[in-house]
Amino acid sequence: MVQTPEADIAVVGAGIVGVACALQLARQGRRVLLVDRQAPGQGASWGNAGHLATEQVFPIADLSILKRLPRMLLDPMGPLRLDWKYLPKALPWFTRLLLNLRPAPFQRSVAGIRTLNEGSLGAWQRLLGSIGRSELFQEDGSLLVFEKPESRQALEALRTRMQQQAVPVDFWSAETVREAAPQLSPSLLGGLFFPRTGHFIDPYRVVCELFEAAKASGVRFVQAQVDGGQLHSAGVSLASDQGTLNARQVLVSCGAHSAKLTAALTGKRVPLDTExxxxxxxxxxxxxxxxxxTSLERKFIMTPMAEGLRLAGTVEFAGLEAPPSMQRAWQLHRLSKGLFRHDLSIDGATPWMGFRPSLPDSLPVIDRVCDGRVLLAFGHQHLGLTQAAVTAEWVGRLAERAAGPAVGAYRLDRF
Structure with a gap:
C-alpha cells in the first residue's frame, strides 16, 4: 500500500544547487522535504573556489589538451592527475569526452554553458537580495595573469575567443595589474580582466543563509542517506536509512552522487564522473x-575570503572512494611562490578535497522526466556555485511544467 506523500517534492542533495532549488520551490508554494546524508553545504559547496566564473564558457577540455595530456598525467603534482587504478572505470567517460571535442558537439556545449552563465550573475543578485545577504557576494571582477613572454600569444587567442562569445574582457598591462593588485609580483607581464565576474566571501555561509531562508519558507530537512527509490501512481518513494520518504515529486540534485539515484528512478544510466x-x-x-x-601558466586560482585567502584548483580522477591526496592541496602553496612580492604564509593553513560532478559534454542535466515525477539538476562540473541560482530559477519553472531557456541542451535523454 502506497503511503500518502508527506511532501509535494523531496529535494535530494543539500549542496548549493539543492538548497537554492529547495528555497525556490518553497516560495512557489510547495511543501518541500530536503534530504542529505550530511548537514547542508558539507560537500563540494563547502570548499569550492568561491569564484563566480561567468567567463568560463568553454568545456573542461578542448583539442589542445591532447598534446599536453601525456606530460600532465606523468606529473603527480600537475594540474591533472589520473589514478591509474581508476582508469578502467574512467575510460568510457574519457571516450565520451573525446567524442565531444568534435566541432559540432563542442559548439553545442559552449552555447549551453554560455546560456547558463549569462543568467548567473543576475540570478545570484536576485537570490541574495531576496534574503538580505547581498554583501556575501562581491562583484569586483577577476584577473587572469601571465608571467612568460611566450604566453602572450595564448592569452591574446583566449581574449579573442572570449570576445567571440560576448564575454566582457579587458587586456591589462603589467602596470595596470600592479596598480590594482600591488602585492602581486612585479615580474607579471599583464593579464585579462573579467569585469562581470566576482567572488563569494564565504561559500559555506552562502549555503547556510539560503538554508535558513528555506526553513523560514517551510522547508523541512531530514539528514538521511537515500539509497534508492521507486515511482508509483502517487509519486515517488525514497528508500533511506531513516525509513521510506514519500513525495509527489523528487528533485535529484546530489552532485557527484546523483547517478545511482537517477538510474533507480528513471532506468537511465548517466555518464557522471567526479573531478x-x-x-x-x-x-x-x-x-x-x-x-x-588565476595564473595562466600555473593553472590555479586565489580567492580572497572573510577567513583568509583560498588557493584552489587541480583536477584528479580517482572516483568517490579513494582517499584524498592532500599533498595536492599543499602543492597549491608551492605554486603560489613567485606570484607575490613576498611569499604567502601557511601558518594555520588547512587542506581540503571535494567532488565536482562532471559529465563528458561539460553540461549539467536540468530536466523534468517520468511524467513530471522526477526533476533533475546535477552535473555542473566546476560551475556549481556559479550556476546554482539560475538553475534554481529554471527548476522552479520546470516544476510548474514550463521550460527554461534552451532547456533542451540539458535534457537527460541526450545520453
Missing part, C-alpha cells in the same frame, strides 16, 4: 588580493 578538486585555506592572508586571481 576531485583541492583547496588550501590560508587564514593569515586577508589583505593580499582585492579580487580573485
Amino acid at each position: 576531485r578538486g583541492y583547496h588550501l585555506m590560508l587564514p593569515g592572508e586577508h589583505q593580499r588580493l582585492p579580487f580573485a586571481v
